[in-house]
Structure formats: C-alpha cells, structure tokens
Amino acid sequence: MIKVRLQLQYSGFALDVDLKLPGRGVTALYGHSGSGKTTCLRCIAGLERAGEGFVQINEQVWQDSRNGVFVPPHKRTLGYVFQEASLFPHLSVLANLAFGLKRIPRAQRRVDMAQATQLLGIGHLLDRHPQHLSGGERQRVGIARALLTSPQLLLMDEPLAALDSQRKSEILPYLERLHDQLEIPVLYVSHAQDEVARLADHIVLLSEGRALASGPIGETLARLDLPLALGDDAGVVIDGTVSGHDAHYQLLTLQLPDSPLQMRVDHTALAPGQHLRFKVRARDVSLSLQPGAHSSILNCLPVTVTQEIPADNSAHVLVRLDAAGTPLLARITRYSRDQLHVHPGQVLWAQIKAVAVLA
Secondary structure, X not given: OEEEEEEEEEOOEEXXXXXXXXXXXXXXXXXXXXXXXXXXXXXXXXXXXXOEEEEEEOOEEEEEHHHOEEOOHHHOOEEEEOOOOOOOOOOOHHHHHHHHHOOOOHHHOOOOHHHHHHHHOOHHHOOOOHHHOOHHHHHHHHHHHHHOOXXXXXXXXXXXXXXXXXXXHHHHHXXXXXXXXXXXXXXXXXXXXXXXXXXXXXXXXXXXXXXXXXXXHHHHXXXXXXXXXXXXXXXXXXXXXXXEEXXXXXXXXXXXXOOOOEEEEEOOOOOOOOEEEEEXXXXXXXXXXXXXXXXXXXXXXXXXXXXXXXXXXXXXXXXXXXXXXXXXXXXXXXXHHHHHOOOOOOEEEEEEOOOEEOO
C-alpha cells in the first residue's frame, strides 16, 4: 500500500491530496498541465518538501511531518525517470548502467544487469555512447539505469512526452513488459489518455492540485461524474482473457472479466488464458431494443442501463451500461434516447462497432 498525504502552497497554486494507492502495478497520475502531477511526484521523491506531508511506501515511511520525519531524496529507495534520459554523455551505455548498479550493495540488489538489459531490449547498445542513440533508445537506457538501483518505487514523469509517435510506439511494449514482469510499483505521470489506458491499473485524476478521483482504471474511466467521460475519446478499458481463435477469419474470442459474456476482435492467434487489454469508446457503442440480426457488427451484448447524463454536445447524451459486471459507455443522440425511452434499469442490447486493442 502506498499512502500519500501532501499539502503544499505556492503563489497561485496549492497541492492538497490524500491518496491510498496499490502497492503494486502501475498507478497513473493523470491531468492537464498545471494540475499538480509533477509536483506530487517530486514531493514523493523528496525533491520538494510539502509543509504538511505523509509518504509511506509499503512499510517505509519517507515523510511524516507531524513526527518530524523527512528522509532525504538520496536515501529513498526509488528510481526516477524524467522526460529526458539525462545520461552521462562521456560514458558508454554499459557505464551509465553500472553507475546505477553500483549505488546498491550487492546483497540488496533486486534487479541485475542481465535482467535490466533484457527487459528493455538494450543488450546490443551497451558499447554505444548516448549521442549515438535514438530518443527512444536513450529513454530505455534511462529506465534500465533507474531499475538497477533496485527501487521500492519507480517514478516516471511523462517519460514519452519528448518522443514522436514512432518512438512512443517503440518504447510502449517495453513499459508493458516492466508492468508484467516486475513487482516494483510504478507511479506514472501523463496527460496522454492513450498511454494511461494502455499501461495503468489504477488512475488518479488531478485538477488544480486536487484529486478528483482515484480508483481502478476500468471503473474510473466509466464514471459519468468526471471530465474524462465528456471527451471525444471517452470510453472504458477492459482486460479480457483469450478463450479461442478463429484462424480462418483471424478473430480472437475474449472473455470479459468476471462475466459470462464474450467479445470477438480482429487479432492474430494468442494462447488461451492470455490477457489482452482493449478499449471500447463511447462513440462506438449503439443501443437497440432487440439483438441485431444479420449485422456486420461483431459484438452485440445484453446490457442494463445504470445512468444517463447530457454530453458536452447538446444533441447527445452519455449512457452508462452494465454488461454482466463490466461497465460500458454509449454516446447517443437525445433523439435516439427518447425513441428508445432509455432509463435506469432498462435492458438493452449494446452494439459495439469498433474495439481498440491496447496490448
């Protein structure tokens, strides 16, 4: 368990958060510029000192202002990855990595050189110097160096923000590998919803220095009382489990979490039992009183209406749905809402026109 309580006052800005976060997996601190994401991360690292603060990472207390406890940054067992890798230009990749490794006594090392280079796919880069690396390669080396300090917590401050879309797509699979293979909890700062949807298990939505919400990503993205639901990219993230594959049509069958319902997506074969994360956007869900017959839409699920609010456009409404325990959102016109007499408790059919596979 990660416990963070911070109060910090600047001219024109105040940070005031009280968070209880999972002690494993990836937690995203998400929000627009100026929402307090980086300030929160820097306080956790001890780079800034909150006047009123409590920071506990599992069993380690790094700050307890009421009892006069403040562990300086260099004594906090954390790794910090910035937007820029900040590698030593005069050292090779191997020497940069060794700099992180030698900070930790051998008996306390949880990540070794071979593991870090394999996880980040940088074994072929060890003899190069930073000026001969691409932006994505430099960032992967920076992440590996942070891991080699064997941190109890990994802090990542918009690590992909300085990269173009091609470099981002190169590095995201490596970040997913860290998520899947390491037990180190990660706090990941981002204002890019696609990154958060792909990587995070838990999300904290920050605005003007305060936490509007904190919870599992699937449930939080489906909340209609949050600004996330009003954007054009609004939708839910679902972790499905592979239950079958149709080789002829290249369609993968996925079991929804804790649900008897299944969905089919266009995807190459994966082993049964493997997890696959995907996103269903509200704009890609239509509603019907009856299941579609002879339709090109692959996925038509029975759902129950739980909530409805006006969308940001006066012609549309957002409808929250329950698909046997899995939340969905649908963005439909007010006209369609009235024609279907949409109301909480109503049983309908959700026709899912597109599914975005994330990982």
